Amino acid sequence: MGALSLRDLTFRYPGANDAALQGLTLDIPRGGVFGLLGPNGAGKTTLISLIAGQLRGASGDMLLDGAPLAEARRRAPRSLGLVPQEHAFYPMLTCRENLRFFGGVQGLGAARLAERVAAASAFARLEPVLERRAGELSGGLKRRLNFAIGLLTEPQVLLLDEPTVGVDAQSRAFLLERIRALAAPDRIVVYTSHYMEEVQAICDRVAIIDHGRVLLAGPLAEVLQDSARSLALRLSAPLPAALAAQWRARFDLREDGTLRYELRLGAPADLVQALQAAQAAGCEPLSIAYGERDLEQLFMRLTDRSLRD
Amino acid sequence: MLRILTALWTKEWLALSRDVHGLAVLFLMPAAFIVIMSLALSDAFKEGARVTDFAVLGSPKLGERLAGEGFRAVPAPADERHARDELRRGRLGLVVLLPAQYDGTGPVTVLADPALDALQLLAFRERLLGAALGIDLKRATNVSVEVIGSPRPARPSSVQQNVPAWLIFGMFFVVLPISALFIVERRDGTAARLRSQQVAFSLLLVGKIGPFFVINLLQTILMLAAGLTLVPWLGGEALSLPARWDLLAAVAACTSLAAIAWGLLVAVCARTLEQATVIGGVGNILAAALGGIMVPRFVMPATMQAVASLSPMAWALDGFHAVLLRQGSGSDIALPCAKLVALAAVLFAAAVWLQRRRG
Numbered sequence: 001m002g003a004l005s006l007r008d009l010t011f012r013y014p015g016a017n018d019a020a021l022q023g024l025t026l027d028i029p030r031g032g033v034f035g036l037l038g039p040n041g042a043g044k045t046t047l048i049s050l051i052a053g054q055l056r057g058a059s060g061d062m063l064l065d066g067a068p069l070a071e072a073r074r075r076a077p078r079s080l081g082l083v084p085q086e087h088a089f090y091p092m093l094t095c096r097e098n099l100r101f102f103g104g105v106q107g108l109g110a111a112r113l114a115e116r117v118a119a120a121s122a123f124a125r126l127e128p129v130l131e132r133r134a135g136e137l138s139g140g141l142k143r144r145l146n147f148a149i150g151l152l153t154e155p156q157v158l159l160l161d162e163p164t165v166g167v168d169a170q171s172r173a174f175l176l177e178r179i180r181a182l183a184a185p186d187r188i189v190v191y192t193s194h195y196m197e198e199v200q201a202i203c204d205r206v207a208i209i210d211h212g213r214v215l216l217a218g219p220l221a222e223v224l225q226d227s228a229r230s231l232a233l234r235l236s237a238p239l240p241a242a243l244a245a246q247w248r249a250r251f252d253l254r255e256d257g258t259l260r261y262e263l264r265l266g267a268p269a270d271l272v273q274a275l276q277a278a279q280a281a282g283c284e285p286l287s288i289a290y291g292e293r294d295l296e297q298l299f300m301r302l303t304d305r306s307l308r309d
Numbered sequence: 310m311l312r313i314l315t316a317l318w319t320k321e322w323l324a325l326s327r328d329v330h331g332l333a334v335l336f337l338m339p340a341a342f343i344v345i346m347s348l349a350l351s352d353a354f355k356e357g358a359r360v361t362d363f364a365v366l367g368s369p370k371l372g373e374r375l376a377g378e379g380f381r382a383v384p385a386p387a388d389e390r391h392a393r394d395e396l397r398r399g400r401l402g403l404v405v406l407l408p409a410q411y412d413g414t415g416p417v418t419v420l421a422d423p424a425l426d427a428l429q430l431l432a433f434r435e436r437l438l439g440a441a442l443g444i445d446l447k448r449a450t451n452v453s454v455e456v457i458g459s460p461r462p463a464r465p466s467s468v469q470q471n472v473p474a475w476l477i478f479g480m481f482f483v484v485l486p487i488s489a490l491f492i493v494e495r496r497d498g499t500a501a502r503l504r505s506q507q508v509a510f511s512l513l514l515v516g517k518i519g520p521f522f523v524i525n526l527l528q529t530i531l532m533l534a535a536g537l538t539l540v541p542w543l544g545g546e547a548l549s550l551p552a553r554w555d556l557l558a559a560v561a562a563c564t565s566l567a568a569i570a571w572g573l574l575v576a577v578c579a580r581t582l583e584q585a586t587v588i589g590g591v592g593n594i595l596a597a598a599l600g601g602i603m604v605p606r607f608v609m610p611a612t613m614q615a616v617a618s619l620s621p622m623a624w625a626l627d628g629f630h631a632v633l634l635r636q637g638s639g640s641d642i643a644l645p646c647a648k649l650v651a652l653a654a655v656l657f658a659a660a661v662w663l664q665r666r667r668g
Contacts, residue, residue, distance in 0.1 A: 052504075052505035054504045073507065077506075077507045087497060087498070088498035089502075090320065090493075091497075092327045092328070100319075101320045104312055104313065104315065104319070106313075106506050107312050
């Protein structure tokens with residue numbers, strides 16, 4: 001059981017036909033960064049909102065170190081920090097006023113508040129813009145302010161819901177480096193993103209969810225290793241029907257209609273055999289990927305390629 | 310708890326201090342209305358300038374002779390019942406009832422609109438008894454006056470009407486800044502973030518009540534000051550000060566609670582800034598039109614006056630008039646204050662209930 005244990009969580013928005021979460025079970029340990037992946041509408045934000053206490057009414061259990069999460073939060077209200085997708089701060093206030101406000105409503109005393117405002121703004125490198133109104137900041141700086149607010153209480157559980165959306169490459173790299181730096185043995189860091197390369201770069205463990213269920217979860221290395229025997233091909237011509245049927249049965253063939261094919265091979269020897277069969281059928285391999293699957297390929301395979309919204 | 314409230318109040322103050330349009334609505338708009346309306350209507354509120362319509366049942370000639378000096382004869386109603394109806398509706402000020410085949414010896418009854426000033430009543434009675442009459446009333450045993458309905462309060466002067474009226478109007482306009490920030494908080498995810506930080510919704514509401522209560526009291530002070538200084542400086546009549554400042558503060562406080570609670574309910578109900586502006590702004594204008602803010606209630610016909618008394622702005626105006634106009638006591642403001650506080654409690658409870666229902 002992980003430090004944060006989610007058991008059979010089911011949640012339906014009022015008036016919705018389908019449940020946003022359908023018996024979701026997940027264990028999130030302390031230490032490292034836990035990546036939560038899923039297409040739009042998969043249930044990531046719903047899950048984050050339930051853990052953060054923004055949404056209520058889910059069935060199932062949420063446990064923190066074995067105790068109900070709500071009870072744990074009553075005992076230590078400042079133990080959880082959230083960095084939401086939105087720029088959740090006041091545009092008419094300065095960065096410092098925003099930080100002071102969000103620290104103040106969490107009950108930080110004057111000295112501690114001053115100390116934490118300084119620390120969080122230093123961590124997010126906001127010092128030069130502390131006296132500027134938040135609404136006047138660039139997209140990257142707004143993200144950094146949003147991020148800094150989530151760190152004010154030094155939370156033991158930190159939820160980051162797509163914290164790099166809409167920023168330039170430099171800001172993204174900076175934020176990722178900062179998030180990685182937050183990983184500590186006694187801290188739970190949950191990170192959701194659409195950007196697979198980000199997750200692959202900073203997360204130690206991942207879970208892929210879709211339709212409110214966990215499709216796959218585990219250490220990143222193991223998750224990628226599971227798919228190490230997949231072969232991605234781009235061919236010069238469509239596969240003949242007979243060969244395609246044969247591969248479908250034997251290699252779980254998937255195709256996307258653009259002469260790209262994915263096969264799950266049983267053994268390394270199957271690789272040579274598959275390539276020879278393609279060549280014999282007049283389909284020259286134009287590109288080949290084998291042995292290393294990146295997260296995006298795995299994600300697309302698990303969640304299907306169809307558009308979600 | 311105090312730290313949280315301090316943070317919430319500070320945030321509201323900072324946000325409001327940077328909302329130029331909100332400040333203009335709260336302070337400039339009522340001040341402008343007070344000055345403009347006090348000056349524009351200063352003559353209309355003077356008793357001497359008013360002409361009272363009257364009719365005589367049984368002697369058209371008497372009607373002609375009584376006319377003049379603020380009294381205008383109009384065609385007489387068909388009978389006494391119709392005459393009473395006309396008086397109740399405020400269409401007539403006075404009706405003289407002469408007995409059939411009056412020979413100048415019996416009693417004469419005058420039916421009077423309760424809103425009529427006592428001096429006017431006296432003047433009319435004198436005219437009736439005066440030597441100018443062409444019929445012989447010298448042996449009349451008496452002239453009795455019957456006021457139709459309960460006596461109404463004294464009429465305010467222009468500044469006495471307009472200062473509290475537009476002050477109340479301005480106080481209720483806290484609905485706009487309250488709902489605007491509330492909706493921005495909901496739209497931008499700030500409210501959700503605060504929920505994740507376990508800040509109770511009821512505490513957030515209390516965090517909004519404090520600053521806007523102070524704003525309403527500031528409005529009261531500044532609008533009274535405008536009536537005391539600005540209006541006379543521009544040529545109007547000065548506002549007379551109340552004898553009991555504590556009662557004035559009590560009325561202002563109760564009005565403020567009702568206005569803020571209304572603002573909170575609109576903030577919870579409206580999903581967009583446009584909706585809040587329409588619900589809050591139009592709601593206020595309707596309540597003002599109905600409640601004697603835009604049109605003084607004493608010029609409304611009786612039916613409209615009954616409807617007007619349903620408006621919370623009318624309750625507030627009753628309270629302010631009791632203190633400013635009639636120098637009343639605590640018991641005089643008790644009813645309007647109780648109504649306003651009860652309304653505030655209902656609106657506040659509705660806002661909390663609705664928010665909880667929405668999750």
